[in-house]
Every structure is written in structure tokens, then in C-alpha cells.
Amino acid sequence: MTTLPLPPSLAATLPGRYYTDPDLFRTEQERVFERMWFCAVRCADLDKPGAFRTVQVGRESVLVVRSRTGALNAFLNVCRHRGARLCTDEQGEVRRALQCPYHAWTYGLDGKLIAAPDLTRMPDVDRSAYSLVGVALREWLGYAWVCLADEPPSFEDTVVGAAVERLGDKAAIDHYGTEELALGKRVTYDVRANWKLIVENFMECYHCATIHPELTDVLPEFAGGYAAQYYVGHGAEFGDGVRGFTVDGGEGFGTLPDVPLEQDRRYYAITVKPTVFVNLVPDHVILHRMFPLAEDRTVVECDWLYAPEVVASGADLSRSVQLFHRVNVQDFAACERTQPAMASRAYRDGGVLVPTEHHIGIFHAWLRGRLDAA
Ligand code: FES
Ligand SMILES: [Fe+2]
Incomplete structure (x- = not known):
């Protein structure tokens, strides 16, 4: 099969076998999960x-x-x-x-x-x-x-460094006082998809307008498809009439005490490779931990963390939790829809990334580098 060079607007994804090959998953276990x-x-x-x-x-x-x-x-x-x-x-x-x-x-x-x-x-x-x-x-x-x-490897460089690289400043994450927060809700998702589909999906917002109606209502800039969350220091701003990061844009639980004005009314997403997503909003933190169990199965534990007094008060967290729970369900359904096709002849050479997804190529290059490392 001859492959034509891609036009500059398109970049190549990983070939399908990266998502289906048990031997490759084993190499990832060895060189990614057991080393990081x-x-x-x-x-x-x-x-x-x-x-x-x-x-x-x-x-x-x-x-x-x-x-x-x-x-x-x-x-x-x-x-x-x-x-x-x-x-x-x-x-x-x-x-x-x-x-x-x-x-x-x-x-x-x-x-x-x-x-x-x-x-x-x-x-x-x-x-x-x-x-x-x-x-x-x-x-x-x-x-x-x-x-x-x-x-x-250095914890400061590889873990804390990921947050600093994304937010531009360690204080920007420290402001949320995540270690002091209390668990308001945990949902465990058993996702029938390769862990990399979940990471790639988290890194782009090209899909937001199609599958995340509630999220794009709260964060209108996400409807534009630009993964604004990946510009250093940028947090997506709440829409004008939005009062909180909740499923209907209604009131949340105020603002965590040390979150400064410039970070208020914004959503920040951080990927800590290989398996963690941290989501910061004014009144809570949502933290995803992935457990890749097989080439086509990943368990995701998602925690919603609030100020201890909010959880202790017995306040109804459901509208707050519901927003990202829906996002999770929508995202994981998309990943599960994609997984079976990774084994198709149609995807043998992979697919393409549009310009708003090109930065996913950085993740792919990083992964290839790890797999090649002895
Ligand atoms: S005590 Fe014998 S295997 Fe543990
Ligand atoms: Fe999404």
C-alpha cells in the first residue's frame, strides 16, 4: 500500500496495533507503568x-x-x-x-x-x-x-513538574490545597478501551462540541474545539451567566480559600503522565487515576474533592458531581466506540490529527521514546 504524504493540516496518529497488541501492552507495563x-x-x-x-x-x-x-x-x-x-x-x-x-x-x-x-x-x-x-x-x-x-525518576521533575509545566507555576496548583480536601464522591468506571485512547481524548477538545453539551454550556470556549487547557497557564473561563461548575451552571460551593481572583471562575486541566488527570475548578478538585489492566481495558477511579466543611455539612453535591460524571460517561463511551476499530484494517496505519489535536503527537512521541528505551 502506498501512503501519500499528509497535508500540513493533518498529522499521523499511532497505528492501530498500539491499542490492541498484548505484547505492546506488556512493553508499556514494563517501560511505562513499572518505571514511572x-x-x-x-x-x-x-x-x-x-x-x-x-x-x-x-x-x-x-x-x-x-x-x-x-x-x-x-x-x-x-x-x-x-x-x-x-x-x-x-x-x-x-x-x-x-x-x-x-x-x-x-x-x-x-x-x-x-x-x-x-x-x-x-x-x-x-x-x-x-x-x-x-x-x-x-x-x-x-x-x-x-x-x-x-x-x-525524580518525583519533582516528572510528577510535580508536569503540573508546573502546565500551569506555569507550582503555586497555581498549591492554591487549591488539594491534600486538605475531603472526598465528596468517588465513581469507578470500568472502561473497555486502551488507556492511551483515554489520555488522547482528555488532551483534545475537538470533540467537546459534539459530545459535551453540559460542559460547553459552562465553558463556552471549549465549543470552539481548541484545547485551550493546554496553553501554559490558561484556564478555560466560565460563561457569563454561569455561577458555578455544576451540571446546570447553578451555584457551586463558593471558592476554595486560597484560590486567587485570577484563577477563580476558571477550569484547569492537567495531565500527569502516564495515568493521572487533575481538574481544578474554584470550589473543588476532580482527580482521575487510571489503572490500565489490559490492552483493551482500563479502570478509572475518579474522585471529587471538596472543602472538608462542605462534605461535613451534608450539602447536596449531586449537581456539582453530575457535570464531570456526565463528561466522564460521554468521554469513555467515545473511547469504547473507538477501541474495537483499532483492530480494523481501516486503521492499520492509524488515523489523522487535525490542527487542534496536533499536540497529541507530543504524547505519541513521548510514548514511542519510552517504548524504545531499553
Ligand atoms: S506463608 Fe507460605 S506462601 Fe505465604
Ligand atoms: Fe471530553
Whole structure:
């Protein structure tokens, strides 16, 4: 097949196999999810010693647990005896220790092996050599980010740096005090699409006029299709009659205390590669965490975070939550509509990006670079 050069208005996407090939997904697991900082757990979900959560990071199950000192620890969820999965529940709480259900090897919340049947009859065994395998953990925005790499990349450059690059200034995100906010609502979406379709969709607004009527009512500039959210420092402005970031443009919950005037009445979107979207609006923060589980399946956990007093007051959050919930449903339906076609002969060489989508090419170049890295 001969391919004609593209006119300058069009740029190439990735070929279809990038979204369907299990071997390529495996390479992504290895070279993207297992090497970068991965947003795993909301810290406040683990609210007492012994509270744990297990998450899939690349090919590994990672166990994040609140220790008795109050710190969060992360371990590979694998017993050092004969490899049984230590915790099979997605979340739960243990009293003082993590006990493997197979032969009862028992680990402290700091991962140290503290007991095992007959261990006292094995005086030659140095139990400190059989601690759970630790995983690097950092907290930011009220979330625990883990990294499976032996030498994790700089958290400041690769995670915090993404926000700074987008907003032009770290203070611009600090103003929302995200780590102090309370969870108002969480929705988990099981999306039958490759994680990259979700990222690409989030990065462009060419689709906004077609599928997001409620969002474009609140943010009229999105109807123009320009991904204004990607110009450094720019936040899309609320429409004239809009009073809040709600499904009908009605009143929200005011403005978070440190959000300055120039950031009020605006929406900012940040992509922290590979799997996080942060959305900032005056009265709340919406944070998406993706868990890519297969080449055609991605679980997305979306949290709506509000000032603690708003959540404590029992205020009705539904009109506030409904706006981005609808956006999510509309976006994920579009991704699911696209996924099956990635395997079609019609998409073997990929599709095209129009000028308002050209910046998605930066994501593609970044991904290719990671996949090529040894
Ligand atoms: S595999 Fe865990 S105690 Fe044996
Ligand atoms: Fe969208």
C-alpha cells in the first residue's frame, strides 16, 4: 500500500496495533507503568494503622498499608515464603500484622517478617532477609504515588513538574490545597478501551462540541474545539451567566480559600503522565487515576474533592458531581466506540490529527521514546 504524504493540516496518529497488541501492552507495563511514578491510593482512604489497599501497577500487585507510626508503606503483594498473594482483597484492615493465609508467615505493617511457624527451630534464618519487598512511595495532593523502578525518576521533575509545566507555576496548583480536601464522591468506571485512547481524548477538545453539551454550556470556549487547557497557564473561563461548575451552571460551593481572583471562575486541566488527570475548578478538585489492566481495558477511579466543611455539612453535591460524571460517561463511551476499530484494517496505519489535536503527537512521541528505551 502506498501512503501519500499528509497535508500540513493533518498529522499521523499511532497505528492501530498500539491499542490492541498484548505484547505492546506488556512493553508499556514494563517501560511505562513499572518505571514511572504511579498514583495508587488516596492517603485518607487508609485512615488508621492496618488499613490497606491493593492496586495493580504494571504487572505487579502493590500493597499500600498505613503503619503504626502513621506513615504509609508500599510493598509487592507477594509472600516471601512461597509466593502466595498476601492480600487478595482490594481493600481492608488488619489489626497489627499482615499474615499470609497459606502457611501463616506474618509481617509487621513495616514489612518485617515477625513470625512464622517453626521459625524458632531455624536459628540460621536471618528473618530480616525475608521482609516484604518495599516499593518507593511519595505523597502529593493527598495521594500515595508509588514507583517500582530500582532507581525512581525524580518525583519533582516528572510528577510535580508536569503540573508546573502546565500551569506555569507550582503555586497555581498549591492554591487549591488539594491534600486538605475531603472526598465528596468517588465513581469507578470500568472502561473497555486502551488507556492511551483515554489520555488522547482528555488532551483534545475537538470533540467537546459534539459530545459535551453540559460542559460547553459552562465553558463556552471549549465549543470552539481548541484545547485551550493546554496553553501554559490558561484556564478555560466560565460563561457569563454561569455561577458555578455544576451540571446546570447553578451555584457551586463558593471558592476554595486560597484560590486567587485570577484563577477563580476558571477550569484547569492537567495531565500527569502516564495515568493521572487533575481538574481544578474554584470550589473543588476532580482527580482521575487510571489503572490500565489490559490492552483493551482500563479502570478509572475518579474522585471529587471538596472543602472538608462542605462534605461535613451534608450539602447536596449531586449537581456539582453530575457535570464531570456526565463528561466522564460521554468521554469513555467515545473511547469504547473507538477501541474495537483499532483492530480494523481501516486503521492499520492509524488515523489523522487535525490542527487542534496536533499536540497529541507530543504524547505519541513521548510514548514511542519510552517504548524504545531499553
Ligand atoms: S506462601 Fe505465604 S506463608 Fe507460605
Ligand atoms: Fe471530553
